[in-house]
Amino acid sequence: MSLNVFLQHCLTGISLGGAYALIAIGYTMVYGILRLINFAHGEIFMIAGYFMIFATANFGWAVGIPVTLIATVVLGVVVERLAYKPLREAPRMSIMISAIGVSYLLQNLTTYLFTALPKPYPEIPILKQIYNIGGLSASLVTFITPILTIILVFILVYIINHTKIGMAMRAVSKDFETSRLMGIKINKVISTTFVIGSALAAVGSILYFTDRMSVTPFSGTLPGLKCFVAAVIGGIGSVPGAVVGGFIIGICETMMIALGYSTFSDAFTFVLLIIMLLFRPTGIFGEKTIDKV
Amino acid sequence: MKKRILALGVSAVLAVSMLAGCGGSGGSGSSAVAGGSSAAAGGSDVIKVGVFEPQTGENGGGGLQEVDGIRYANKQKSTVKIGDKEYKIELVEVDNKSDKTEAVTAAQKLVSEKVIGVIGSYGSGVSIAAGEYFKDAKIPAIGCSCTNPQVTEGNDYYFRVCFLDPFQGTVMANYAKKVGCTKAAVLTQKGDDYSVGLGTFFKNAFKNFGEIVADEQFETGAQDFKAVLTNIKSKNPDVIFAPSSIATAPLIIKQARELGITAKIMAGDTWENGEIIKNAGEHAEGICLSTFFDEDGVDEAGKAFITGFKAYLKENGKDEVIPAVSALGYDAYNTLIAAIEKAGSTDPSKVQEALKGVSVKGVTGDISFDDNGDAKKDMAFIKTVENGKFKFLETQKVQ
Incomplete structure (x- = not known):
């Protein structure tokens, strides 16, 4: 493998990892607060793609991006209100099954509304400009994705550690019941979590699809699954963990293909998950939980 | 009580969307109902x-x-x-x-x-x-x-x-040879009988006069082909043969062109679909495929x-x-x-x-039909994309 090819692979891997990281944060935050694996997150990511298509067709991309962000956030919060909130007191298993239900509902609803034929994703001219550096060739979005991911994560970590709502979120994730007794408005905290998660999914969606250019109702399934793995590997519940996990999955996947094992690239991702669960179930950044008797 | 009303509301929404789904999946849904009732009446x-x-x-x-x-x-x-x-x-x-x-x-x-x-x-x-x-x-x-x-x-x-695919694979290999390709890369979808089958038949036919420089596979539902394509690019093929579904095709085409791959991209019958041109846009120009039918090649009926x-x-x-x-x-x-x-x-x-x-x-x-139950067809239509439209190039026969 020549240096050029190697660098091209690195670039691809890091860029893919960045998009994965943004989605993985959504999984990890919801899990941290609600102890719920939000299986519908991949579908929200996919629908954000459709929002962008229609928003751009109507208003152009400059207005389309904020419209997409807002619409995705609304969708995320609505899903939470309709499918998860009524089950707040129910066993954790019920709410997880509800999440799986929502995932299939969204997938089939989009198939019904937009058919399973791929829809072209709008081109954002600035992001699509192709740059050649040495022998590397990639569009701007490939370079921007990891940088934007890191910036957003710093903002998010700041919110969690230094604001009032962030403090509330940390409290809720430590102890749901006690924080409620302390006067924290649980529903507001949960809604905020979904707002942040969905907004990041929308940003991830714009970056991911701008690079890949077409959306189908099944576009969210595989990325969703992989980002869930990323969140687990990083230590589910931890934001920096999800980011590191996202980059690990993205880079590993690309490198497997680069080495000529394209057949096994996905298998490798899931083998990585199994190994992680066997030897360090809490993930890289996960905290050891001590059961109180 | 409030919760129950909400639950009712949600299930009503679900029921309605399910009904809507049925209506959509069966455009002939109404005719099926009509048929059912007449069957009951008329035996x-x-x-x-x-x-x-x-x-x-x-x-x-x-x-x-x-x-x-x-x-x-x-x-x-x-x-x-x-x-x-x-x-x-x-x-x-x-x-x-x-x-x-x-x-x-x-x-x-x-x-x-x-x-x-x-x-x-x-x-x-x-x-x-x-x-x-x-x-x-x-x-x-x-x-x-x-x-x-x-x-x-x-x-x-x-x-x-x-x-059949052996025929189609041979047709495309012959066509690739005809337009001067000597090095081919094959990209197929793992576990998909159509894609892997057609890819294999292309390889078998192409080996007779050229070299297969890369043979890569991807997962069903994959959306990122840059890594595989980077591998392919480093082998510098003249043609990439990538039989795949309509959903996958534009992704492969666009990502290949974005990586600066200039090789011809060819595939089989699935690619004759306007959605691919719509999705891949200008990048779709020049792709080649074989298909069953051409609007200009028909009789009165x-x-x-x-x-x-x-x-x-x-x-x-x-x-x-x-x-x-x-x-x-x-x-x-x-x-x-x-x-x-x-x-x-x-x-x-x-x-x-x-x-x-x-x-x-x-x-x-x-x-x-022949003894196997296959239609006796010995002609494929080769098409390309030009100015955002499929353009008929030639017919190919193989003995």
């Missing part, structure tokens, strides 16, 4: 024809186009005369969801509906999976665009109206089909470009009806007997 005046197609899943788009052709054919010819009795033909549509497991369930549903024959499916994998069930139930099935040899091999009840079907597409709010798979669906339906007429019976096994000797003038060429 055996209705015969059922199964439509075994993916309407959702990764091949849902292409499957639906095939269904369009079948629905249109049914609209044109909705009755069949057996003896002196006029029978109404009712389509029973099932969705195999592009999934081999779902395909079996869908096939069993058709068997239990007691259909006289089955049309479909788009996608070879699902057809192979369901073949055994049709054979056991002694129901003849006619594949429209499933090109893998295994569909009809060893199955007397599976027929098909299109050419074919022209009537083209005008009629275009009007039908317009009525249903779709693009007025005729996909080859719709034409094949149309032909498969008419072949089945011809066989039913010839058999003069509503017994599926008699229809299977009749299919062996049937000869029909279809819009995709004359259709008669």
Whole structure:
């Protein structure tokens, strides 16, 4: 493998990892607060793609991006209100099954509304400009994705550690019941979590699809699954963990293909998950939980 | 109490969306209901024809186009005369969801509906999976665009109206040679009978006069091809042969061009679909593919089909470009009806007997079957994309 090819692979891997990281944060935050694996997150990511298509067709991309962000956030919060909130007191298993239900509902609803034929994703001219550096060739979005991911994560970590709502979120994730007794408005905290998660999914969606250019109702399934793995590997519940996990999955996947094992690239991702669960179930950044008797 | 009302509301919304889903998946839903009631009243005046197609899943788009052709054919010819009795033909549509497991369930549903024959499916994998069930139930099935040899091999009840992958693979390899390619890369979808099969036949044919420099695979549902394509680029091939689904094709094309790959990109029949041009935009220029049908290469009856079907597409709010798979669906339906007429019976096994000797003038060429149940077709249409449209290049024959 020549240096050029190697660098091209690195670039691809890091860029893919960045998009994965943004989605993985959504999984990890919801899990941290609600102890719920939000299986519908991949579908929200996919629908954000459709929002962008229609928003751009109507208003152009400059207005389309904020419209997409807002619409995705609304969708995320609505899903939470309709499918998860009524089950707040129910066993954790019920709410997880509800999440799986929502995932299939969204997938089939989009198939019904937009058919399973791929829809072209709008081109954002600035992001699509192709740059050649040495022998590397990639569009701007490939370079921007990891940088934007890191910036957003710093903002998010700041919110969690230094604001009032962030403090509330940390409290809720430590102890749901006690924080409620302390006067924290649980529903507001949960809604905020979904707002942040969905907004990041929308940003991830714009970056991911701008690079890949077409959306189908099944576009969210595989990325969703992989980002869930990323969140687990990083230590589910931890934001920096999800980011590191996202980059690990993205880079590993690309490198497997680069080495000529394209057949096994996905298998490798899931083998990585199994190994992680066997030897360090809490993930890289996960905290050891001590059961109180 | 409040919670209960909310739950009721949610379930009402779900119920409505489910109903809506049913209405969408079966454009002929209303006609099926009408058929059902007349069957109850008139006894055996209705015969059922199964439509075994993916309407959702990764091949849902292409499957639906095939269904369009079948629905249109049914609209044109909705009755069949057996003896002196006029029978109404009712389509029973099932969705195999592009999934081999779902395909079996869908096939069993058709068997239990007691259909006289089955049309479909788009996608070879699902057809192979369901073949055994049709054979056991002694129901003849006619594949429209499933090109893998295994569909009809060893199955007397599976027929098909299109050419096969060994033929198609050879045609594309010959064409690649003709335009001066000596180094080829092959990119196929792991676990997909169509993609892997066609890729293998291309490789076998191309090896005779050229070199296969890369052979890569990708996962179903994959969206990121940059890594595989970077590998391919480093091998510097003249042509990339990448048979794949409509959903995957634009991703491969765009990402290849973005990486600065200038090699020709070729594929099989699935790529003849306007959605690919729409999705890949200018990058689609110059891709080559083989297909079953060309609008300019038809006779009088074919022209009537083209005008009629275009009007039908317009009525249903779709693009007025005729996909080859719709034409094949149309032909498969008419072949089945011809066989039913010839058999003069509503017994599926008699229809299977009749299919062996049937000869029909279809819009995709004359259709008669060989011992395997494959249509005797020896011509493929090579097309390319020019100025955002498919352009017919030449026909290819292989002995």
